[in-house]
Amino acid sequence: MPVGTLATVKGVDIERVRQTGAQMVLSNTYHLALRPGERVIEQLGGLHRFMGWDGPILTDSGGFQVFSLAQNTKVTEQSAVFRSHLDGNLFELSPERAVEIQEALGSDVAMVLDHVVALPNSIEAIRDATDRSVRWAARARDVHRRADQVQFGIVQGGLDTGLRVECAEQLTKLDFPGYAIGGLSVGEAPAEMYRIIEATAPVLPTDRPRYLMGVGRPEDLIEAIRRGIDLFDCVMPTRNGRNALAFTDAGSLRLRNKQFELDDQPLEPNCPCLACKHSRGYLRHLFLANEMLGPVLVSHHNLTYYQRLMADARKAIEEHRFDAFAAEKHKGWSLVSTTNTPTTAPLSSGGL
């Protein structure tokens, strides 16, 4: 899912988002509740109409932003109380309030509010937050009313496989139509993340979608798919696109580099995106001249790259050749290291 934090995938108009092959987008409860406020969106016909997207929309619950963006956050059993990162105003987010906001937004998939903690952390703190996340999930389920919206539960448990399995089992008893694995990609090594996915996914029902939140690099997606994940969201395609980094099958390209000045090739052969109608030399020029079109085009390329990667992965699975597909992709990426990752250390081959 392309990330449309504030009801817009940054820099890419919604028709162009559809053109990338995206079937579903994500938007952020915390951000939209602050600006413009869910009641504004509701009065303007709901999130689909507001942003002009007729496909499914998933909204997160705000749990991760309360952990990562908000200030002076205090979590009690009742709720999280915090100050807005925009103006310092005091807000309260409870499991019930997260449901209420998402019902007003009218997303198709709503996430339950979870309690996210920093890693590394004491096992007690992680257990406490994990148990609370389960109790909050039950409260969210109890107040959910909107028939045209489903709720997904979120597995927490830090890097402790025992806690993860326990949490997944308890959430499964609540019978959600889909499950997410949350609290990862917060600075841990990729191998640690893969270990947790590998322990957690088998506990989740096979007939429900499994969503790995906020991950990640192309190699992380492939390794997560290998371990049973179906659904992803990540800002990397657009955030890196804005910063002149383009994903390709031969590794990532840093387009400000002098080597691309006279490079007449597209970013990637046979890519149908907007950027690949131009030369690398042109894209470099746009970034050096601080032209908005650079971020616009390379965001479109990266979103297209991720969607094609996922489509190819689906096809490889159907054709029972996923391992060969994954090996080929990893080989290509290893030509150039994709080190511009906000959340993970470079992937060593030993980590696979």
Added chain:
Amino acid sequence: MPVGTLATVKGVDIERVRQTGAQMVLSNTYHLALRPGERVIEQLGGLHRFMGWDGPILTDSGGFQVFSLAQNTKVTEQSAVFRSHLDGNLFELSPERAVEIQEALGSDVAMVLDHVVALPNSIEAIRDATDRSVRWAARARDVHRRADQVQFGIVQGGLDTGLRVECAEQLTKLDFPGYAIGGLSVGEAPAEMYRIIEATAPVLPTDRPRYLMGVGRPEDLIEAIRRGIDLFDCVMPTRNGRNALAFTDAGSLRLRNKQFELDDQPLEPNCPCLACKHSRGYLRHLFLANEMLGPVLVSHHNLTYYQRLMADARKAIEEHRFDAFAAEKHKGWSLVSTTNTPTTAPLSSGGL
């Protein structure tokens, strides 16, 4: 012509530019010579291929930027010597060099280098620059080689109709395939500009296009067409679009205003642009949240607005109802004042 200063119409990808109805775009010699340099563009296949535009491109000569942007400019009979506005490096632009750069860029229409002076100014200074512009035009014509490119001359003469007529007559003797009126929209009142157009246009050959450089507001275009102008370029659609100002037949809308918070209407009924697939409330949200999509969408709207206005003006001329068409447009615009104009004072009805 939408303005693509640095080989990009700011924020709007080139397919979307085509979608506005634009048939021809402008790009800037001064800017491209500084970044990325005309030799880079030449090596990457020329300006059309570089920016992905297969329609005609007009490049200005740099004369206006040397006057408006460059620092420490010294004009001699030979050339203009100045420091770059980017890094203070010393550059020289002569009539011959302006031809050379534009031939390397490979534009379809190249403008001759002119000597632009600030207004108001002494009649001696204006006469000196005007006479020099004619001599430079002759020099440019003499060195021009590229058979797939035509040159337009530029009429100067400040606000003095005698000088303007004289300049137009002298340039006409040089037999250019097209003529521009330059040095206007530099702070004078609209009525003054109209007076100069009215005096100059009749002196130019009727079988050659007439181009009014750097103008302007929708009302200025209509009044210039009335006086015989065929071709325009202006940054207003994109610059104002980036600043949340949308042009409509009922005047311009400042989208940051609170009044649009819950406004479910499009900017303009029946407008086929990208922005008009959304509500004004959504567009306001994008600007308040500093989302790139706001400038992208409203730039697209404004370009579309200008192109539709020009198409409607052409149709009205063909159907011999231009006066009625112009009166109707002026009436609509007078509902809300379009005061966000970088170059002109508000248009009084007495000025028409």
